[in-house]
Amino acid sequence: MKILKTAEELARFVESTDFNHPVGFVPTMGALHEGHITLLKKAKEQNKTAGVSIFVNPLQFNNASDFTNYPIDTDNDIRLLQEAGADFLFIPQKENLLHHFTPPVYDLAKLNDVMEGPFRPGHFQGVAGIVHLLFSLVKPDRAYFGEKDFQQLAVIRHMTKTLNLPVEIVGCPTVREANGLAMSSRNRRLSDEQKEKAGAISRFICSLREVFPENTPTEIIRQEVFRQLEQRGFVPDYFELCNPDTLEPSSLFSSALSLQACIAYHAGEVRLIDNCAYTSV
Ligand code: PAF
Numbered sequence: 001m002k003i004l005k006t007a008e009e010l011a012r013f014v015e016s017t018d019f020n021h022p023v024g025f026v027p028t029m030g031a032l033h034e035g036h037i038t039l040l041k042k043a044k045e046q047n048k049t050a051g052v053s054i055f056v057n058p059l060q061f062n063n064a065s066d067f068t069n070y071p072i073d074t075d076n077d078i079r080l081l082q083e084a085g086a087d088f089l090f091i092p093q094k095e096n097l098l099h100h101f102t103p104p105v106y107d108l109a110k111l112n113d114v115m116e117g118p119f120r121p122g123h124f125q126g127v128a129g130i131v132h133l134l135f136s137l138v139k140p141d142r143a144y145f146g147e148k149d150f151q152q153l154a155v156i157r158h159m160t161k162t163l164n165l166p167v168e169i170v171g172c173p174t175v176r177e178a179n180g181l182a183m184s185s186r187n188r189r190l191s192d193e194q195k196e197k198a199g200a201i202s203r204f205i206c207s208l209r210e211v212f213p214e215n216t217p218t219e220i221i222r223q224e225v226f227r228q229l230e231q232r233g234f235v236p237d238y239f240e241l242c243n244p245d246t247l248e249p250s251s252l253f254s255s256a257l258s259l260q261a262c263i264a265y266h267a268g269e270v271r272l273i274d275n276c277a278y279t280s281v
Helices: 007-015 034-046 064-068 074-084 094-098 123-138 150-162 185-189 192-205 218-231
Strands: 002-004 023-028 049-054 088-090 142-146 168-172 235-242 259-267 270-278
Touching (some): 007 123, 088 123, 150 168, 218 235
Parallel strands (some): 002 088, 023 049, 049 088
16 A cells, blocks of 8 residues: 655656556545445445545634544554555645645535534535545545535535536445444544444434334424433434435425435534435335
8 A cells, every 4th residue: 555645745646657547535534444444445346546545634623622632543544444455545744735725615505504514614615625625636536425424425526516526426325333323433532331322313313214104393303303312411413304415404204205314413522423314205
C-alpha cells in the first residue's frame, strides 16, 4: 500500500503507471471500523485501483469539542487497510491540504434545511468542500460512502451532479453491530451500557412497521421515539420520516411512500445518528 502524506506525493502517484483506472476512492476521517472496510472491499471489487483518505476535516465540525475528541488511531487504521488490500492511503496534514484552500459556497438546495442542517450550521458546506477538494486531487472514477450518513450522501450526490463532476457516487448499506447499533468511529467513546441502549434505539427505528399502523402521524412516532430515548438517558435532537431523495419530511407514515426514518440524539457527550429505509409497497 502506497502511503501518501502530501498533495504533491498524491499528484505524482495519480500520474504514475500504478494508478490504473477505474479508480475507487473511500474518503474517511480515520478511526476505521468494519463499515469503512466494507466500502473499501466494494471499491476493490468494482475498480482496478482502490484507496482511502484519512483526514479529520476541521471545516465540517461546528462543535470544537467534537473536533478535539474525534478519535485518532492511525497505526491501527494502516494495519486494517493493509490487511484489506488498499492500494493507496492519502493521509495529509491540515497545513498541507488546506493551506491554499478557500472553500466555495455550495448550493445545497433544501438538503441543508432539514435534520442535521439546523443542528450543525456549516457542517455540510464543510463536507462538500473537502469532498470536492479530495475528488479534484484523487480524480476517482467512483467514490464510496456509507448510508449511515444518509443526509451527507444526499448532499454529496447533489454536489457531484450540480457541478457535473465525473465521479460515480456509490452508496453502501449501513454495517451494524450484532445488537443493531450502526457502526461509527464515535462509538469508541460510548460505554458498554450506552452501546447496548443505543442498539435498542436502532432496533426500534428499524421496526416501526411492526409497531405503528398505516398512516400514523409522524408526530405520534416522534413522541414515542423521544420517550424511548429519554427513558434510556439520551437527549433527542430530531426524528424525521423523509423522502429518501429530496429529504422532504412526511407528516404521515404511509406505505404508499418510500420513507427514510432518520434520528439524531446525544448519548452523554457523544452525538449519534442513524436511519432506516421503509420502501413503498
Ligand atoms: O463521512 C465522513 O467520514 C466524512 O464526513 C467525509 C465524507 C470523509 C468528509 O470529511
